[in-house]
Amino acid sequence: EAQVTQNPRYLITVTGKKLTVTCSQNMNHEYMSWYRQDPGLGLRQIYYSMNVEVTDKGDVPEGYKVSRKEKRNFPLILESPSPNQTSLYFCASSSGLLAGEFTYNEQFFGPGTRLTVL
Amino acid sequence: AQKVTQAQTEISVVEKEDVTLDCVYETRDTTYYLFWYKQPPSGELVFLIRRNSFDEQNEISGRYSWNFQKSTSSFNFTITASQVVDSAVYFCALSEAENTDKLIFGTGTRLQVFP
Numbered sequence: 001e002a003q004v005t006q007n008p009r010y011l012i013t014v015t016g017k018k019l020t021v022t023c024s025q026n027m028n029h030e031y032m033s034w035y036r037q038d039p040g041l042g043l044r045q046i047y048y049s050m051n052v053e054v055t056d057k058g059d060v061p062e063g064y065k066v067s068r069k070e071k072r073n074f075p076l077i078l079e080s081p082s083p084n085q086t087s088l089y090f091c092a093s094s095s096g097l098l099a100g101e102f103t104y105n106e107q108f109f110g111p112g113t114r115l116t117v118l
Numbered sequence: 119a120q121k122v123t124q125a126q127t128e129i130s131v132v133e134k135e136d137v138t139l140d141c142v143y144e145t146r147d148t149t150y151y152l153f154w155y156k157q158p159p160s161g162e163l164v165f166l167i168r169r170n171s172f173d174e175q176n177e178i179s180g181r182y183s184w185n186f187q188k189s190t191s192s193f194n195f196t197i198t199a200s201q202v203v204d205s206a207v208y209f210c211a212l213s214e215a216e217n218t219d220k221l222i223f224g225t226g227t228r229l230q231v232f233p
Contacts (some may be wrong), residue, residue, distance in 0.1 A: 031219070033219075033221070035223075040225060041225060042209060042223040042224055042225040042226050043209065043211075043223040044223075045220060045221065048219050048220075050219065056219065058220065059220075088161070090163060092221075105168075106153055106165045106168050107165075107221060108165065109155075109162065109163035109165075111161070111162050112161050112162065112163075114161075
């Protein structure tokens with residue numbers, strides 16, 4: 001089954017304790033991205049990656065790190081979490097813009113990770 | 119700059135009513151892509167539709183229909199004969215051809231369908 005998986009699904013942690021949220025996709029997608037969802041703000045992009053070893057900042061990158069060492073994995077790292085990073089996090093992947101075709105494929109989202117930082 | 123506005127924060131209807139969710143977008147690009155996603159109470163994001171800017175045909179899928187109007191920069195979503203299972207938060211999103219790395223979401227509309 002084609003899917004994006006995230007782990008853990010729920011996490012409660014304390015300020016300053018480093019954590020990693022894993023994301024993996026089995027669709028051989030080149031493009032992957034992380035979003036956070038907050039009430040009244042919709043989803044905002046944190047980081048994205050166009051391919052292995054290629055990452056770039058989204059709209060709200062402060063306090064986060066990412067890496068893309070393999071095509072299928074795109075972990076999100078919080079080196080020193082703070083309470084304002086309490087949020088619902090989504091990982092997404094896409095095959096992106098199809099070469100030679102005038103269409104951009106939709107992003108497939110993981111199930112979400114609800115993070116609480118105390 | 120690109121922007122998506124979903125002015126309706128929350129809509130409540132009774133089952134079998136028709137309901138339209140509004141989406142207005144801003145972009146300077148002539149080629150762009152519009153999306154609708156559904157987020158049911160379980161929390162996952164479900165892709166509903168993609169529309170390319172050069173394709174202004176409206177689309178119908180069962181009880182769902184989408185009205186894309188470039189003249190008013192709108193991409194509205196109508197549910198006909200709503201059902202309780204339609205209760206969810208619906209997000210409209212935009213991606214520009216010159217910057218397909220970025221998907222800009224609206225703030226979402228929460229739809230509650232009562233029996």
